[in-house]
Every structure is written in structure tokens, then in C-alpha cells.
Amino acid sequence: MIRRLEHISESDKNQVGGKACSLARMLQTGIRIPNGVCIGTEVYDEFVSSSGLREGILMELNRKKFEEMRWEEIWDAALRIRNKFLNTPMPAGIADELKGLLSSQFGHNPVVIRSSAPGEDAATTSFAGLHESYVNIQDVDAMLEHIRLVWASLWSDRALLYRRELGLNVETSTMAVVVQELVSGERSGVVFGMNPNDDSQGIIEAVHGLNQGLVDGTVEPDRWFVRRETGEVISHSPAARENAVLPSTTGVELKPLPQATSANPPLNPAEAQKVFTLARKAEALFHAPQDVEWTFRSKTLYALQSRPITTRSDATAEDKRPWYLSLTRSYENLKRLRERIEDELIPDMIEVADRLAEQRVDTLDDRHLASEIKRRTRILAKWEQTYEDEFIPFAHGARLFGQVYNDTMRPSDPHEFADLLGGTNMASIQRNEMLAQLAEAIRRNPVLERQLRNPDDATLDADFEALLNTFMDTFGEFTFSGAHSGKNRRHIIDLVLEMASREPVKKRFEPDRVKRLTEEFLSRFTDEKKEFAADLLDLGRASYRLRDDDNIYLGRIESHVHTAVREGRDRITARGHFNAARLEPREVARALTDSSYRPREAKASDAAGRQRKLRARQLLGQPAGPGIGTGTARVVTSPSDLFDFKAGEILVCDSIDPNMTFIVPLAAGIVERRGGMLIHGAIVAREYGIPCVTGVPDAPSLIHNGQQVTVDGFLGIVVIGKPTLSRESPTGGLSEA
Amino acid sequence: LTLRKVSEQRKILKDLFADQKLAVLATHSDGQPYANLMAFVASADLKSLFFATTRSTRKFANMASDNRVAMLMDNRSNSEKDFHQAVTVTATGTAREIATRDKKRVQKLYAAKHPHLKDFVSSPNCALMRMKVETYYIVTRFQNVMELHIGQ
Secondary structure, eight states: OEEEGGGOOGGGHHHHHHHHHHHHHHHHTTOOOOOEEEEOHHHHHHHHHHTSHHHHHHHHHTSSOGGGOOHHHHHHHHHHHHHHHHHSOOOHHHHHHHHHHHHHHHTTOOEEEEEEOTTTTOSSOOOTTTSOEEEEEOSHHHHHHHHHHHHHGGGSHHHHHHHHHHTOOGGGOOOEEEEEEOOOOSEEEEEESSBTTBTTEEEEEEEEBOTHHHHTTSSOOEEEEEETTTOOEEEEEOOOOOEEEEEOSSSEEEEEOOHHHHTSOSSOHHHHHHHHHHHHHHHHHHTSOEEEEEEEETTEEEEEEEEEOOOTTGGGGOOOHHHHHTTSOOHHHHHHHHHHIIIIIHHHHHHHHHHHHHSOSTTSOHHHHHHHHHHHHHHHHHHHHHIIIIITGGGHHHHHHHHHHHHHHOOSSTTHHHHHHSOSSOHHHHHHHHHHHHHHHHHHOHHHHHHHHSTTOOOOOHHHHHHHHHHHHHHTTOOSTTOOOTTHHHHHHHHHHHHHTSOOOOOSSOTTHHHHHHHHHHHTOOHHHHHHHHHHHHHHHHHHHHHHHHHHHHHHHHHHHHHHHHHHHHHHHHTTSSOOTTOOHHHHHHHHHOTTOOOOOOOOOOOHHHHHHEEEEEEEOEEEEOSEEEEEEEEEOSHHHHHHOOTTOEEEESOOOGGGGGGGGGOSEEEESSOOTTSHHHHHHHHHTOOEEEOOTTHHHHSOTTOEEEEETTTTEEEESOSOOOOOOOOOOOBOO | OHHHHHHHHHHHHHHHHHHOOEEEEEEEETTEEEEEEEEEEEOTTSSEEEEEEETTSHHHHHHHHOOEEEEEEEOOOSSTTHHHHOOEEEEEEEEEEOOHHHHHHHHHHHHHHOGGGHHHHHSTTEEEEEEEEEEEEEEETTTEEEEEEOOO
């Protein structure tokens, strides 16, 4: 089960994985590596079997078809799985054996704990970097814990997605773990025995400090191109050498380099030569050009790992690993992204929306209106792309915080961290609070209520009128799938009347909960770590807030597209040839300039008989807001549905965007097709204590208006209809007619 | 979408019925539920489930006084994996003995799936039964339940 690296042979490969195997071979042929042991897959298998985790993981991953899961849902499932690993202690037998062995092997020396999954590092399936490694782990209990974390990384979202991409069966996945003494090298790097773009060359990359900074991209390396035959240096591109990753009390940290060190390249020519020789030795050993991680401790060169280079011919199947790796962004990377979003993108979006607001469309002639529709559609498309490329990745800020929070606090609810993220002055919350104020004003003033119910009554209470106007000015533009019309004022009045008809919803959490949780979290850190933890929380909050606000601003731009499109539709309908109400923007532009254009009739939906035949009785999603709620289904697919919503109904929709969160307090439960933990519906539902299930495939088409629906937000299931069986009356006698 | 969903569910049923030889039949006697393991075969249109019993059994007597029945078919492997992998189908409907004109055809269908029961199903005291299915309740992924109404 646990083998010293020097005792591992090729026949152990299925139990120790590729990484351990190649380390053992290097060691056995005289290449210096840090001493260590491998904890075989048998230990992992025993752990997941005896604890029941094995089936728990598979149930988590089989709540819906894997290919139907968005990556946010996979991430969500991965987070829950990781928490299961964190909260499942090792069985005493395994723990005792590991502890004894690890302390006799390493004493109090710090170690590195790395994954070595069978199948990893094979020439065709490179898992490099997909699983976790932990550097500078010191006492034996911490080692055991990090072994569990390495195991858990077998089930990270990126590892799962990558396996799916390669068509590997996740059910048979298993993992070995290598524990090695930490060699705190002063200079480290990666050497490529062959340049993938020029097979006459090799490449050496080197940094000061540990090579974690190089591998995860936070520290830029010096780079040498060398002749493969002789190892002679062809060229050297120096780096800025500003920072280095160094061991801290536990783990590693990024530190600025002293001037004296940064003035010098990490390697002199003789050392570069020595590093390249190492790559050639490894190549001779493994019969293929290698990519070798190495480090120098004083004058001694250590190989840290070696794996085959994925060459160009192997990469024809397009190696998407870099994309999966990019699913985890470093803290530094996210900080830069935040600056760009806060300082450039959001102000740009506001400016674009403001400029669009100034441009009237009713005064344009048909031809100009057609080009304006196209122009606005293009602007929207551009921002939607930006949203995909830059705003969505920034969600990783919340994820990074979530991971650190869960590691530190070990909460029984893996989503607890989300509660610390919300409530920080988001545009949608301001809007919802104003609506609550309007509703409260109605509750306190029956005369006002009577006036509002009678649309002809023009003189309203002045304070209310002022508040309503402020609301319309600030948020009147908000849209849901482009809802925007002169009826908005009436819609808002009807909505606040509906809100006023029930008691204000109490938020689930005590008011100081976020403060208390924040303090508890920060109290687990000391000194500069505390500052980092606070920064990370700040980043997480910004990430969550911006994802909310960007939706609002994108919604504003969208509403201007709709203003122009609606103007066009009205004009076309007024010509009297056909009703243009459902015409796509592209068709509207065309019909405006071509009066003979007739859209093709939309196909009638399939036979109603079929629909009656199949009924969903119980649908499985993800538990997103604890609680159980029963009510009548209201399927919201268009803006008008939104304003029809009645207090106490179950909201069923594709996804709640921030522009529709205002009806959440009215709902007795929420069912969303779209899944993921950071979706707005889920967080708002948690905040108000409303049962919520997300990620229910086809929910809006399988659930129909008026059906009784029970939302079980604990288990993540939705029950449709009443618990009765359809039945005929009892009949005696058995002969067929 | 609905068409796709319906054919998805029908495929689940067909695959299950092709793989599984045995089903649990539920009947009752004056409100006392009673369950038996039965060899079964399904019709291609999924409207009928066929099974056989001798006329002296309790289940036969139960059905004679109330022909409403349920059947449970599943593909469990009796391991942990069942919780994420197994498919379970409950059928509700009514059972009747097959009329003489259909008997040969159904016997052939039954014997094709259960060749070792050929003598049993053609013996004089054996009743070949047709359960006319009203509804299938199809359970996948531990808790996902779809109802397919097959009667009408």
C-alpha cells in the first residue's frame, strides 16, 4: 500500500501512477530526486469504500446527465465532493499506519504532497497540473489532511471536465499520492528536451525561488533556447525577475526579490548546460523527449518530475488542457481582471448605455431605424462577448474565496461562504429595497392602496409619488428578456400592490450573521495571512457584486436594443400586412427596408396529446436554498408572466437574472433550469430563506402553470402534482372481452 | 422537446424490459397487499405486460376479486452503485386472462423470452395474464420520477 520510491518497479504502475513510477526510475538510474514514498491507489480505494464516499460521489455526479451540466454546476458538485473529503476522517487503521510511516520517513521535515493518478502523464493523456499539489506541509496531521485534499482533486471540476473531454470513465478513477521531502531550491524551473515548435532545439525556463510560481504562471521565467545536439545556448531572454515564490511558515508565498538577486539570471551558462543534460538523461531513460521540473539547492541539481512532451503530432486532437487549467485563476490574475472590469469595462458599459439613451428612435425614418437596430444589436453582441470572456471568468474570485473559506472553516454547509459575498450594496439589492419601501408605504396607508387600485385616480400621496418617480428614473429601464414599455409604471404599481398584500418577508439570517461569520473567518488567520484573507474576501465580494451589476448594465444596453426593435415592430404592424410582434431584430431591420418582406410562419408546437402523455412527477436538481415550499406553479418565460406573479406561487423559470430578483420575496419556492451555486436565484433565495432547487433540466417545459408543486430545497427535488394514483374502479372477474 | 422526452422514456422502458426477466407483481386480498416475483414479457407497444400463473394461486384469487395490480421492474445489481445507476419502473393497471384468440401469439412471445418456461406456460391450469398498463412511473438517478400515461 505504501512504497518507498526506491522500491517501486514498472509492475506497480497501476497502483502508484505514472508520476511515482517515473520518479522511481530516475532515482534507480542515478538521477537525484528528493526522497519520498508513494501512497498507493489501494489506500484511496479503501478510504472511499469504507467511508461510503465512493457511492456518495457518484450519486452527486449523476443527479443529471453529465453532458447536460454547465461547468458551474460541475464546479458546484466538485465543491460538495471536496467538502465530503474534508469532513470525512480517515479510518483509524489507515490513519495510524500512515502517521507511523510518514513520521519515521520525514520526522519534522517539510514535505511536498502530489497526485500520481494512474493514466496521468501518459503520452496521450497529460494530466499535468490538473490535480492538486501541496508544498511545505509540516506536521503529520496536516500531511494526512493534504493527502485527502489531493484525493479530492481527482473530482475537481477541471479534472472532471478534462476526463469527459478525453472520454475517460470517471467511475474507475483512482489516485495515488507521492509524498517527498521538500527541497527548498534557490533556483528552479522546467526544461523541455525538445522545443515543440523546432525539434533541433531545447528550452530551459528558470526562476529564482521555488518553481510553483513558474508552473502556475505568476512568475515570469528567464528562458534559454539551446541546441539539442550539444546543449549550447542559442539565445537567452531575461525576465523582469520581480518576485519569487518562497516557502513560508506553512505553504508558500510570493515575495519581491532583493535587488542583488534579481540582477542575476537564475542560471549561469554552466548550470544551464547541466540542466539540459538532465533533460537528455531523462529522455534516454524514457525513450521520448521529456519536460522535466528541476531545482538547484546550493550547487546540487534535483529532478522534481519528468513527463513526455506532447509533441505537435500528438496534439492533433487539439489539447484543451490549457483551457481546463484556466478554469482556476490565480489571485494575481483575478486582481488584474478586477481592475479592468471596475475601471474600464463597467464605466464603458454605462457610457454606452447613456449614449444610447440620448439617441431617440421615434424620429428616425425607416431606413435609419433599420440601421440603428443593426447597430444596437452589434453593440449588444460585443458586450455579450465581453461578458463571456471577462465577466464570467471573474466569477472565479468568488470560487477562490469559497475554497479558502471551506478549507479554513470546514462548514457543514459547503455554500455557507456565499452568504458572506452578498449584500454588499449591489444594484439589484438597492432596487429590491426600494420596492420593499414602496410596498411598506402601501401597507401603512389604506387610502393610498385604494387610489392605486383605481388607475384613474391621479393624485397620489406626494411622498409615494416621489419615491415611485425616483424608482422609475433609477431602475425603470430594467428589463427581463427585454421587457420595456410604457406600461412599466402600471406594472410596477401592480407589483408593489401584490407585495403589499402580504407581510414583508423576513430575511432568514440574523442581521449580524455576515459580520459574525466574517469575524470568525478572519480570526483563524494571523498577521499578514489575516490581511491576505481579508483581501481575498474583498475580491470574492467584488466578484459576486460585479457579476450582479454587469447583468444590470448589460440589461440596460439590451433595453435600448428593444426600444429600437419595438419601434420597428410597431411601424411594420401598422402597415397592416402582418403582426410583427414576434419578429427577430434582424427581420425587423429587413422588413423596415423591404416592404415586400414576409417572415416565414413559425411552426405550430407539437401535438398537445403527446404532452398529456408524459408528466414529470419528481425532478432532480441541486439543493440551492434549504426549506420546503408548496404552491401553484407560475412558469415565467416572458416579462408579462413576471408581472402576473402572485404571492405564494412557485416561481418556475429558465434562470433568475438580477433583473427579476424583485419577485423572489413573493415566491413560496423557486425552480430554475439553470444550475450553479453563484447564480442569483440561489443566493437571493438563501437570503430570504425561500426553498430553491436549481439545475432542473427542462423545468420550464415539464412544469405547467397551475400545477401543484412542492420544492424540497434540502434534497434538491421538485415534486409535481398531488400524491394520488390515477385508478379505475375495482373489477372482479378475469376474462378478457 | 416533449417528443424527445417521450421517446427517451420509452427507450428506458424497452431496454429495461429486454434485460430483465423478473418483475414483482402486487395484488391485494381485502386490502392486504401481497407481492410475488414473476417472469414477464412486455408487448412491443408497451401497452401490455404479460405473465403467467396457475389458477390455484393466491395472486390469481386476488386478481379475480380485484383486477387492479401494480408491477415493479428494476435493474438493480444489489450493490451500492444502484443508487446512481439503477432504473426502477412501477406499472399500474388492470390484469385479465388472455382471450383464446390471442393465446398462441402471446405464448410464443413469452416462451421466446423464457424458453425454460415453455411447458409451464402451455400447461392446462396455467393462466396467461395480460396487464393493461395505465401508467408507468419511471425512476432514474435515485429520485428522478417521470410518469408515462400509456392507456387511452
